Amino acid sequence: MTKSILDGRYVSNILYEKLKFKYEELVKIVGRKAGLAFIKVGNDKASTIYLNTKTKKCNEIGIYQETFTFDENITEEELIIEIRKLNENKNIDGILVQLPLPSHINYIKIMSEINPDKDVDGFHPENVGNLLFNDKGIYSCTPQGIMELLKFYKINVVGKDIVIIGRSNIVGKPMALMLINEGATVQVCNSKTKDLFHKVKQADILISATGVPRLIKSDCIKEGAVIIDVGISEFEGKLSGDVDFEDVYNNSRLSYISPVPGGVGPMTIYSLIKNTIRAFELNNIQLKKNM
Ligand code: GUN
Numbered sequence: 318m319t320k321s322i323l324d325g326r327y328v329s330n331i332l333y334e335k336l337k338f339k340y341e342e343l344v345k346i347v348g349r350k351a352g353l354a355f356i357k358v359g360n361d362k363a364s365t366i367y368l369n370t371k372t373k374k375c376n377e378i379g380i381y382q383e384t385f386t387f388d389e390n391i392t393e394e395e396l397i398i399e400i401r402k403l404n405e406n407k408n409i410d411g412i413l414v415q416l417p418l419p420s421h422i423n424y425i426k427i428m429s430e431i432n433p434d435k436d437v438d439g440f441h442p443e444n445v446g447n448l449l450f451n452d453k454g455i456y457s458c459t460p461q462g463i464m465e466l467l468k469f470y471k472i473n474v475v476g477k478d479i480v481i482i483g484r485s486n487i488v489g490k491p492m493a494l495m496l497i498n499e500g501a502t503v504q505v506c507n508s509k510t511k512d513l514f515h516k517v518k519q520a521d522i523l524i525s526a527t528g529v530p531r532l533i534k535s536d537c538i539k540e541g542a543v544i545i546d547v548g549i550s551e552f553e554g555k556l557s558g559d560v561d562f563e564d565v566y567n568n569s570r571l572s573y574i575s576p577v578p579g580g581v582g583p584m585t586i587y588s589l590i591k592n593t594i595r596a597f598e599l600n601n602i603q604l605k606k607n608m
Pocket of ligand 1: 413416438458459
């Protein structure tokens with residue numbers, strides 16, 4: 318059996334080429350660039366790194382971006398006022414509040430304040446509801462990127478047994494909904510799941526999003542499995558996914574595996590850019606047409 322790498326860098330670069338063409342046309346019609354506002358509260362190291370990657374990609378694509386940084390002691394009310402200003406700002410098409418937020422701020426309340434048409438993260442309850450109903454909306458970036466990656470490699474999910482490890486609102490839950498909407502059979506596991514590795518061994522497709530480095534070893538991989546690694550953590554001073562890549566790649570009979578880095582990460586960023594361009598189009602062209 319051949320083993321293949323799900324190469325998120327390669328795939329996203331191909332998809333950007335198509336997207337750029339469409340974006341350039343939109344810029345001509347609207348008469349300005351798309352605008353994306355990033356909100357960062359406090360000084361979380363990982364958040365800063367993630368945001369730098371996102372802003373760099375915006376600059377490369379030609380999306381106007383601005384980062385609004387606030388002290389970690391900002392109140393919920395003050396943050397809501399800032400979001401409302403951006404909701405009204407005609408040059409801003411997308412708003413992204415980097416998570417995690419400090420514990421005194423209710424992030425669900427904050428997500429609910431973002432205009433759903435500018436919610437490029439897909440975290441507003443209206444967009445989550447659209448996903449639940451399998452209706453049009455802006456969907457969460459990481460699961461959307463994974464769906465694109467599977468599609469690119471022509472990996473069919475219909476009728477497949479899929480195991481997701483991790484039940485977060487950002488990855489696990491929206492991932493399960495997207496796969497269910499496509500006709501897959503999905504099990505969502507968590508740290509308290511009984512016989513986790515027994516379940517993993519049944520998976521045609523495994524999606525691991527725990528942040529526990531090298532949790533997944535070769536002895537729990539089904540023959541022919543597709544393995545998607547969403548985890549990013551540090552292990553012995555090196556970046557590591559949830560999957561012990563060397564062991565799993567060399568010692569199991571998998572069919573596809575995504576590496577860390579270079580697998581899911583670039584696809585997440587691609588989805589953010591795609592969502593921003595979609596919001597730019599919807600808010601400036603489609604809405605005008607409907608007036
Ligand atoms: N923190 C970790 N992942 C994400 C994400 O996809 N979006 C936001 N806003 N914050 C995050």
